[in-house]
Amino acid sequence: MFKHAKHLYGFGGSGGNMEDSAQTDIQGWDAIDDHRTGTAGDRQTSEWLIAQARAAGLVAQQEGFGLSRWILESCTVRHADVVADGVPMFDGGTTGAQGVSGRLSLLEGEAAPDSATIGLGSFGNAAGTANRALADARKAGSHRALVAVSNMDPRVTGLALNNADRFRTPFGPPVLQVATEHERWLRGAAARAEPVTLTAHVGFETATGTNVVCPLPGREPDLAPLAVLTPKSAWWVCTAERGGGIAVWLALLRHFDANRPRRDVLFVATSGHELGHLGLDHFLTTNARRDAHAWMHLGANFAAMGSRIRLQASDADLLGTARSALAAAAVSVATTTPLGERPGGEARNIHDLGGRYVSLLGTNPWFHHPDDRWPVTVDLDRTRRIIDAARVIASALV
Structure with a gap:
């Protein structure tokens, strides 16, 4: 990538x-x-x-x-036979090679999350109040993991990335950033509280x-x-x-x-x-x-x-x-x-x-x-x- x-x-x-x-x-x-x-x-x-x-x-x-330096190994979110590649936020958590699984849930309007839930949010200049919901979920650390859909500008879809302001002191659950094109099926899965598996498996090297x-x-x-x-x-x-x-x-x-x-x-x-x-x-x-x-x-x-x-x-x-x-x-x-x-x-x-x-x-x-x-x-x-x-x-x- x-x-x-x-x-x-x-x-x-x-x-x-x-x-x-x-x-x-x-x-x-x-x-x-x-x-x-x-x-x-x-x-x-x-x-x-x-x-x-x-x-x-x-x-x-x-x-x-x-x-x-983060070396990306396997970084995906999977629902049934649908898979989206992504990039983890470099100041969040990581997973092992097997990833973590849980019910997908929309962050905005979500009831109190539990540790079995994987939250779905978005970020970027065009994401509006979803930015705050994602930031709050990262800070709270109540989800097993988070999926963050890139939404920088409605005219430019794809995978834009968020800066890792706390790179030296990572916090919260794993957060996988995915391209705008995946938002529709992810929202559908979240609306039905269906299970997904999120993998943010990375290696590290001295650089x-x-x-x-x-x-x-x-x-x-x-x-x-x-x-x-x-x-x-x-x-x-x-x-x-x-x-x-x-x-x-x-x-x-x-x-x-x-x-x-x-x-x-x-x-x-x-x-x-x-x-x-x-x-x-x-x-x-x-x-x-x-x-x-x-x-x-x-x-x-x-x-x-x-x-x-x-x-x-x-x-x-x-x-x-x-x-x-x-x-x-x-x-x-x-x-x-x-x-x-x-x-x-x-x-x-x-x-x-x-x-x-x-x-x-x-x-x-x-x-x-x-x-x-x-x-x-x-x-x-x-x-x-x-x-x-x-x-x-x-x-x-x-």
Whole structure:
């Protein structure tokens, strides 16, 4: 189900104009067909980013962190002769090879569950109140297991996956995520309280995730640096989800190499995004360079077709700077996280430390979906305009 990365290095040069670089960088990301943390694709992505920095005349390095990587063995839900393959939630429980059996029951409107019941729910941006019902069932731990139907967007069916925010501290029963197409027969079985068998049999192997860190010296090294942060891992290829952040990160790296700033700029690309921000946690725990003047978080999905842009900042000054730059670049902001509210994405880690930050995210119909690929899902024109805005924002912070 999860493929190994191909060894493709043909994309991602450092030269050329900004328009060429944006497309080339996103294609370079898309050419690596596995970005999961701790995989060959994760390491290949780090090597590719380091090569881009080297081509710009800078020295970047990998910083590794350990994890126990899940290896899927047999992950299915079976009812009579009907079988659905799935992927367990990586911060939930697991089963043995034989799985567990029980009566299937709808979570929403369910009477008090018992330990012989397997609950059926759904999750995703289009799942509405079902998200809360599933979260409550996981927390309560009263079911033998749970089946979770992926429902990220009504226009994009299939198996999109949920992030494992508690990867280091898994909890609750096994939860098997299955594709949207299985919802009808599963609901029918649940309505009749029929028995199903759920298997979430996995192995574990020791692995290493890799961050990329690239310091760019400024003219006044005694000043606290600007940190430019973007995630570099994902469940699948996830090009519109992650490729925009990568393209802006590389564009800013090249810009400040050519236009040396007053402050140092620290470029950080972290793995472990889908696993509770493992890579960023490692960086913030082990790296003395975390105390930045400000953080610029290049988050998920702002490169996606139809994305509704979300702006986040720690204070009114940073929010105003970002709003003005985006407006000047004709980039519409759909929502703004209220000041003081815990933000989404990796910006939340910076918020929790009391750091200053400005953060850009968006929505994506193909969020966490294997069909999120170049060129179909990417709004390249808007990504180029966001690069223009990002250069203005970053220049104001150095």
